[in-house]
Amino acid sequence: MNDVPFTPVARVGEIPVGAGRTYEVAGRLVAVFFDGENYSAIDDLCPHMGASLGSGPLCDGVVTCPWHAWRFRLSDGAWCDNPKLRVDVFEVRLVGDVIEVRVTPAAPVELPTSPAPQS
Numbered sequence: 062m063n064d065v066p067f068t069p070v071a072r073v074g075e076i077p078v079g080a081g082r083t084y085e086v087a088g089r090l091v092a093v094f095f096d097g098e099n100y101s102a103i104d105d106l107c108p109h110m111g112a113s114l115g116s117g118p119l120c121d122g123v124v125t126c127p128w129h130a131w132r133f134r135l136s137d138g139a140w141c142d143n144p145k146l147r148v149d150v151f152e153v154r155l156v157g158d159v160i161e162v163r164v165t166p167a168a169p170v171e172l173p174t175s176p177a178p179q180s
């Protein structure tokens with residue numbers, strides 16, 4: 062997805078150490094975190110019940126959802142209790158003191174098909 066442009070979201074210093082902030086980029090909500098050295102970005106929407114992961118605390122590369130404490134790794138978006146479930150992870154870069162993210166479009170939702178009615 063290299064054709065997706067980076068979008069500026071904040072300046073260095075606007076995201077406190079050990080915390081995140083949520084930004085709307087390309088129609089998606091993106092949580093950007095700062096661990097004191099690096100910035101990381103994941104889909105803001107918790108897949109459990111939709112809380113904002115950007116408002117959850119960050120510790121050792123893991124953000125904890127503020128509603129029911131599901132934990133997600135920032136490195137790959139995996140839910141710590143079952144890594145088969147993941148949230149999207151986005152590229153982050155610094156251009157001077159501007160934090161930019163490359164936000165890919167959301168994958169289409171595949172709804173289960175219902176069995177054909179029996180006659």
Ligand code: FES
Nearest residue numbers: 107109110126129
């Ligand atoms: S909404 Fe995130 S754990 Fe429930």
